[in-house]
Amino acid sequence: MQEENFKRGRGLGRGLGKGLRVGPRDGRGRENREKREAGLKPIKVVLAGQPNVGKSMLVNALSKTHKGKVGNYSGVTVDILEVCFTHHCHKIELIDLPGTYSLDAFSQEEKVAKEFLENEDYDVIVNVVDATNLQRNLLLTLELLELNKKMILALNMADEAREDGIEIDTKQLEKILGIPVVLISAKNNEGIEELLNKIHEMAESPTRPHSKIIYSDAVEEEIEKIEKFLDERGFKYKDWTNREVAIALLFKNEKVYKELHDNPIMIELYPLIQESLEHIYTHHETKDIKEIKAAEHAAIARGIVLEVVRSKEMPKSLTLTQKIDAILLNKYLGIPIFLFFMWALFQLTFKFGNIPMEYIDSAISAFGDFVGSYIKNDDLRSLVVDGIIGGVGAVLLFLPNIVILYLGIALLETTGYMSRVAFLLDGFFHKFGLHGKSFIPLVTGFGCSVPAYMAARTLKSKKDRLITLFIIGFMSCGARLPIYVLFTGAFFSQAAAGNILFLIYLSGALIGLIMAKLLRVLVFKGEDDPFVMEMPKYRLPSLKLIWHTVYSNAREYLKKAGTFILAAAILVWFASNYPKSEELHQEFIKQSQNISSKEQKIELENQYNQKQLEQSYLGQIGKATEPFFAPLGFDWKLSVALEAGLAAKEVVVSTLGVLYNIGESDESSDTLKEILRKNISFATAVSFIVFVMLYLPCFAASAVFTKEAGGVKYLVYLVIFTTSVAWIFSFIAYRIAQYFT
Amino acid sequence: MKLTELKKGQKAIIKKIDANPELKQRLFSLGVVKGAEVEVVDCSLGKSTIEIKVGNSLIALRENEANLIEVE
Numbered sequence: 001m002q003e004e005n006f007k008r009g010r011g012l013g014r015g016l017g018k019g020l021r022v023g024p025r026d027g028r029g030r031e032n033r034e035k036r037e038a039g040l041k042p043i044k045v046v047l048a049g050q051p052n053v054g055k056s057m058l059v060n061a062l063s064k065t066h067k068g069k070v071g072n073y074s075g076v077t078v079d080i081l082e083v084c085f086t087h088h089c090h091k092i093e094l095i096d097l098p099g100t101y102s103l104d105a106f107s108q109e110e111k112v113a114k115e116f117l118e119n120e121d122y123d124v125i126v127n128v129v130d131a132t133n134l135q136r137n138l139l140l141t142l143e144l145l146e147l148n149k150k151m152i153l154a155l156n157m158a159d160e161a162r163e164d165g166i167e168i169d170t171k172q173l174e175k176i177l178g179i180p181v182v183l184i185s186a187k188n189n190e191g192i193e194e195l196l197n198k199i200h201e202m203a204e205s206p207t208r209p210h211s212k213i214i215y216s217d218a219v220e221e222e223i224e225k226i227e228k229f230l231d232e233r234g235f236k237y238k239d240w241t242n243r244e245v246a247i248a249l250l251f252k253n254e255k256v257y258k259e260l261h262d263n264p265i266m267i268e269l270y271p272l273i274q275e276s277l278e279h280i281y282t283h284h285e286t287k288d289i290k291e292i293k294a295a296e297h298a299a300i301a302r303g304i305v306l307e308v309v310r311s312k313e314m315p316k317s318l319t320l321t322q323k324i325d326a327i328l329l330n331k332y333l334g335i336p337i338f339l340f341f342m343w344a345l346f347q348l349t350f351k352f353g354n355i356p357m358e359y360i361d362s363a364i365s366a367f368g369d370f371v372g373s374y375i376k377n378d379d380l381r382s383l384v385v386d387g388i389i390g391g392v393g394a395v396l397l398f399l400p401n402i403v404i405l406y407l408g409i410a411l412l413e414t415t416g417y418m419s420r421v422a423f424l425l426d427g428f429f430h431k432f433g434l435h436g437k438s439f440i441p442l443v444t445g446f447g448c449s450v451p452a453y454m455a456a457r458t459l460k461s462k463k464d465r466l467i468t469l470f471i472i473g474f475m476s477c478g479a480r481l482p483i484y485v486l487f488t489g490a491f492f493s494q495a496a497a498g499n500i501l502f503l504i505y506l507s508g509a510l511i512g513l514i515m516a517k518l519l520r521v522l523v524f525k526g527e528d529d530p531f532v533m534e535m536p537k538y539r540l541p542s543l544k545l546i547w548h549t550v551y552s553n554a555r556e557y558l559k560k561a562g563t564f565i566l567a568a569a570i571l572v573w574f575a576s577n578y579p580k581s582e583e584l585h586q587e588f589i590k591q592s593q594n595i596s597s598k599e600q601k602i603e604l605e606n607q608y609n610q611k612q613l614e615q616s617y618l619g620q621i622g623k624a625t626e627p628f629f630a631p632l633g634f635d636w637k638l639s640v641a642l643e644a645g646l647a648a649k650e651v652v653v654s655t656l657g658v659l660y661n662i663g664e665s666d667e668s669s670d671t672l673k674e675i676l677r678k679n680i681s682f683a684t685a686v687s688f689i690v691f692v693m694l695y696l697p698c699f700a701a702s703a704v705f706t707k708e709a710g711g712v713k714y715l716v717y718l719v720i721f722t723t724s725v726a727w728i729f730s731f732i733a734y735r736i737a738q739y740f741t
Numbered sequence: 742m743k744l745t746e747l748k749k750g751q752k753a754i755i756k757k758i759d760a761n762p763e764l765k766q767r768l769f770s771l772g773v774v775k776g777a778e779v780e781v782v783d784c785s786l787g788k789s790t791i792e793i794k795v796g797n798s799l800i801a802l803r804e805n806e807a808n809l810i811e812v813e
Contacts, residue, residue: 102769288765290769419801436803530806532764
């Protein structure tokens with residue numbers, strides 16, 4: 001790769017792109033093999049930093065790929081993300097840790113980060129910090145320094161800092177910390193090359209720079225005592241200096257204690273440490289060493305900022321944020337504004353989403369007819385046209401709606417508004433036994449339950465997490481949208497459909513809240529989790545990121561349509577077409593010979609198809625479960641569609657497509673909407689919508705739920721819980737709707 | 742005086758944090774430590790949640806947690 005390439009901003013992307021290989025966990029085996037073949041050892045770089053410092057953005061800038069979603073609330077990257085690429089013929093393996101405020105394992109993500117940093121094998125830590133909020137970010141930096149690993153400090157958001165009139169003396173900062181400092185802007189690809197070079201230098205250097213942090217006099221005195229003691233005995237621990245060992249011992253570093261536990265030197269050390277700690281305790285007027293460490297770090301960070309940062313009284317971006325907050329967090333306007341945003345989102349989803357839908361619809365049916373005309377074999381044609389094209393097509397139809405919905409959620413995430421909503425709603429949520437932070441997984445649930453279940457990890461207390469997990473399913477996911485669009489379109493006027501859609505989502509959410517309260521009162525009793533949350537600065541959403549989020553979600557949806565839903569569509573088609581009753585067929589042929597009028601013929605054919613369907617595998621399943629669904633007004637077809645929806649919610653629509661399209665054989669093919677309107681009563685439709693709104697999430701989501709909740713027994717609870725809630729509410733809705741029609 | 746007693750826009754210095762170790766640690770890592778200056782920026786309806794500014798960070802707290810922080 002050419003050096004010049006990196007000098008130019010855009011060349012960087014091209015240059016890196018060539019050697020780029022993106023591989024989350026599974027790519028590792030390949031990686032190792034290639035390493036051996038090339039005789040190169042990849043440089044393993046760990047990105048660590050507090051939430052909202054643009055770490056994921058840096059991953060994008062470094063690798064020029066868009067792996068890993070970037071958002072503006074804490075904890076978007078819940079799992080550890082790995083990206084590999086080549087720089088100067090060196091493979092670099094990038095590990096993006098979840099953002100953590102400290103290494104004290106407060107939440108699950110912090111545990112993940114801490115365990116990785118302490119126990120895994122890697123070459124360099126790149127500590128990403130927000131240059132506009134250095135003082136607080138340094139608190140984590142100071143903790144990271146105590147890990148005594150090779151480390152580089154990347155001061156991100158250099159552009160924002162400049163705009164805010166913040167000047168940072170990086171040379172001085174390097175001197176104080178003892179590690180290299182690079183000023184970068186991941187957004188503008190600024191300083192990225194320098195950072196990569198520093199990573200190289202650091203990885204290849206045989207020695208590790210040692211932290212030059214100086215603690216308060218009281219602590220320094222004790223450090224020196226212990227250091228001297230260790231020096232005198234020629235003690236050596238790993239590549240640590242004895243000063244580093246002394247600091248770890250004084251601050252009760254559990255890992256160091258564990259490893260030195262059997263070392264005879266500890267017999268002499270213990271009394272010495274005890275004495276030193278007593279001194280420190282007296283000085284700090286507390287016996288909590290963690291508090292002492294925090295106070296020391298806070299003082300050091302304050303000192304560093306005083307020395308290296310020159311800024312105006314108040315950064316511009318922060319003032320702006322506070323000005324926007326004054327409106328969006330206004331006591332009286334805040335919640336109406338939020339509700340308006342949500343309402344607008346659903347209106348957009350429906351109104352704009354409908355425009356391309358008609359085109360897609362006619363394109364799909366034209367495509368089906370076109371393909372069908374080339375297939376001679378009846379069974380095969382039925383499989384391809386009705387099964388595959390019909391099934392998958394029904395799902396493709398809803399791509400525009402999905403894209404708009406994801407666009408909205410991505411905007412909420414990246415601007416920082418999501419955290420504000422958590423703030424606004426906490427008081428309200430708290431009354432229902434939920435945490436303000438539950439809002440984030442719950443809103444994500446409107447997109448897809450899978451990431452929503454994972455997002456619930458940001459909740460620290462197990463009770464809060466479980467309650468949230470249990471009600472996420474009530475937030476209608478994007479995959480249920482096609483069902484709603486289909487039914488609202490069929491049973492309500494075009495003008496009302498958007499509002500009905502909003503109402504569906506809203507009532508799902510409300511039922512979720514009521515259920516949360518019930519769970520809190522009856523099942524998960526006890527203390528509340530504290531609510532302490534950072535409100536990130538408002539940031540203009542980066543188009544790149546929004547595009548990436550929407551694109552990857554749309555791709556995911558299409559991929560699902562092409563694989564899972566395709567398979568399900570074929571399965572449903574098969575189950576609805578077989579076994580074929582020869583008896584019925586003979587009877588049909590006999591009867592059709594006696595009929596001449598076209599209408600009667602169609603009538604007869606429909607009856608025949610209906611009968612065939614009823615005795616098919618699918619019909620048998622539907623019939624068997626019909627009694628369970630009968631009080632809700634569902635016939636066996638709707639029962640089957642719901643059961644097929646357990647595989648994936650999109651399959652409900654494609655199943656209905658397969659089940660109801662069979663009846664039509666003339667050229668003026670009715671759309672599914674019209675067929676439904678003819679076959680289903682209004683009350684049944686309402687009841688069906690309610691059931692879909694509340695019943696068990698899809699197979700993939702259930703699997704993730706089981707993992708996040710921590711056991712199969714929770715899945716059993718979830719099945720019982722959601723099914724009974726769905727059944728009861730559908731029953732009520734059905735009766736009410738019947739009463740009014 | 743407790744943090745909750747501050748009015749919107751008022752500033753004070755943190756004197757003592759009387760929380761359990763975990764919560765304390767979280768507050769520390771956000772820069773809420775003894776000696777730091779806090780300003781109440783906003784509060785939600787009924788003061789159930791308040792927004793404070795410490796250093797250059799905006800932090801949201803529930804009333805229960807804010808009550809554990811003593812300021813002067």
